[in-house]
Amino acid sequence: MPQLTLHDSSSRTTVPFAPLAPGNVRVYYCGPTVYDLAHIGNLRAMITADILVRLLRHLYPRVTYVRNITDVDDKINARAHANGETIDSLTARTIRDFHDDLAAVGVLPPDVEPRATHHIGEMITLIERLIASGHAYEAQGHVLFAVAHFPDYGKLSGRSPDDLLAGARVEVAPYKRDAGDFVLWKPSAPGLPGWESPWGRGRPGWHIECSAMSHRYLGESFDIHGGGSDLLFPHHENERAQSQCCFPHSRFANHWVHNAMLLVNGEKMSKSLGNFLTIRDVLSDTPAEALRLLLLHAQYRSVLNFTRTGLDEAKQTLNRFYRAIGDLPPPDAADPVPAEILTAMCDDLNTPRALAEMHALADRALAGDHAAARGLRASGRLLGLLGQSSDAWFRAGAGVDEAEIDTLIAERLAARKSRDFARADAIRDDLAARGILLEDGPTGTIWRRA
RNA sequence: GGUCCGGUGGCAGAAUGGUGAUGCAGCGGACUGCAAAUCCGCGUAUGUGGGUUCGAUUCCCGCCCGGACCUCCA
Numbered sequence: 146m147p148q149l150t151l152h153d154s155s156s157r158t159t160v161p162f163a164p165l166a167p168g169n170v171r172v173y174y175c176g177p178t179v180y181d182l183a184h185i186g187n188l189r190a191m192i193t194a195d196i197l198v199r200l201l202r203h204l205y206p207r208v209t210y211v212r213n214i215t216d217v218d219d220k221i222n223a224r225a226h227a228n229g230e231t232i233d234s235l236t237a238r239t240i241r242d243f244h245d246d247l248a249a250v251g252v253l254p255p256d257v258e259p260r261a262t263h264h265i266g267e268m269i270t271l272i273e274r275l276i277a278s279g280h281a282y283e284a285q286g287h288v289l290f291a292v293a294h295f296p297d298y299g300k301l302s303g304r305s306p307d308d309l310l311a312g313a314r315v316e317v318a319p320y321k322r323d324a325g326d327f328v329l330w331k332p333s334a335p336g337l338p339g340w341e342s343p344w345g346r347g348r349p350g351w352h353i354e355c356s357a358m359s360h361r362y363l364g365e366s367f368d369i370h371g372g373g374s375d376l377l378f379p380h381h382e383n384e385r386a387q388s389q390c391c392f393p394h395s396r397f398a399n400h401w402v403h404n405a406m407l408l409v410n411g412e413k414m415s416k417s418l419g420n421f422l423t424i425r426d427v428l429s430d431t432p433a434e435a436l437r438l439l440l441l442h443a444q445y446r447s448v449l450n451f452t453r454t455g456l457d458e459a460k461q462t463l464n465r466f467y468r469a470i471g472d473l474p475p476p477d478a479a480d481p482v483p484a485e486i487l488t489a490m491c492d493d494l495n496t497p498r499a500l501a502e503m504h505a506l507a508d509r510a511l512a513g514d515h516a517a518a519r520g521l522r523a524s525g526r527l528l529g530l531l532g533q534s535s536d537a538w539f540r541a542g543a544g545v546d547e548a549e550i551d552t553l554i555a556e557r558l559a560a561r562k563s564r565d566f567a568r569a570d571a572i573r574d575d576l577a578a579r580g581i582l583l584e585d586g587p588t589g590t591i592w593r594r595a
Numbered sequence: 596g597g598u599c600c601g602g603u604g605g606c607a608g609a610a611u612g613g614u615g616a617u618g619c620a621g622c623g624g625a626c627u628g629c630a631a632a633u634c635c636g637c638g639u640a641u642g643u644g645g646g647u648u649c650g651a652u653u654c655c656c657g658c659c660c661g662g663a664c665c666u667c668c669a
Contacts, residue, residue: 378665403669405601
């Protein structure tokens, strides 16, 4: 087994991964705030986590993967109000859609998916600890974390508190001791979600939920904490500060993994640019597996530019892989993942190199090497790809009457036999116009969707 | 303005102190009635100016360009 190395955002170096307890690798990822459909940027983070966890499961006997759901948030309150629906209705529907979308692109569910609203008690306990130890203070109904009381503040994201002050874009609330202090608990007006607490009826700040839930399910110190690079500051910096002040001798996350952002046609996704793509926007006219492959085409720490061309190329790559696999018998779990694939993945999740190796396997498989074909499929399993039959890949979504196509193919064959090529080509062209491509092989004519 | 990351062929995207993967697109050929698929072959790249070195795309510095973050965005 190759040694897994991972880039660690905290030290900004790529280091060998060593589990705190090899018998149980513990991973925490920041999940969605459930007020709207997940977009393809959210998906990139979820897929990065997915391939990391798949690899860890391959390398270690047990992995505990926790991914939370943020179901209390001002954006949720605002959206529910705008939609004229209850918060419960909005969050329940959004969670359902989120699960459906992730399942469609082959993202495996986490072992534990805790919801913030189910862990308010744990958050209050942590906040009380922070107040008791002098790391937090109450002011005008709010409870705030005092960054001045945590000397390491800024260390994770690599910035000094002074820098933060200099560039602060947001007006500082007057009740903060330091501009960098952030909310642990805030009062809730009647009509907004709220819970009774030692500081009155209120609701938690954003960061405390992850400290509470990671502690509940993974303990004071765990192996990997991940998310999008935009979460590094302030979210993860603040989480770390809270947790390490609550548990002074803990490491909190031993290793930090952050994926780079995704661009659409060279621009950051935003509502105002109108290039905001949800997962289901893309899946409306693209096989889910092509979307997944596209997101694996760049290494997770590189900015990835999402384009239609890229999606089409991903589809072509899958055509090639599925052709190489052909009608291999059902997956055999004993098929080993080829060493070169595992090596690439263990090199900080180098998916582009793994895909290049898969192309090499496909070359050999297409030349008749059955072992290579099985290796290709085993590689796909590690990446969450190639999980369907070739027939399903080539024919799904064609939306046609297969019996009719078979009839037309037979008719075309007869035309070709009688050398009526005009008729034969007309049939082929007609099917092509309907998105059905014909291929004449040594064993007869097969069809696939475009 | 501050901090950090990055600039590789037409496009996407790896790697490396010593002949720069892979895929798509393009070109030529085989196969095919013609295609498709497959196979064989070909061309094209390290932003820019210095430095270190026998040798730099790789390490260092300047410049230009792009991106992320700078208090609730994956």
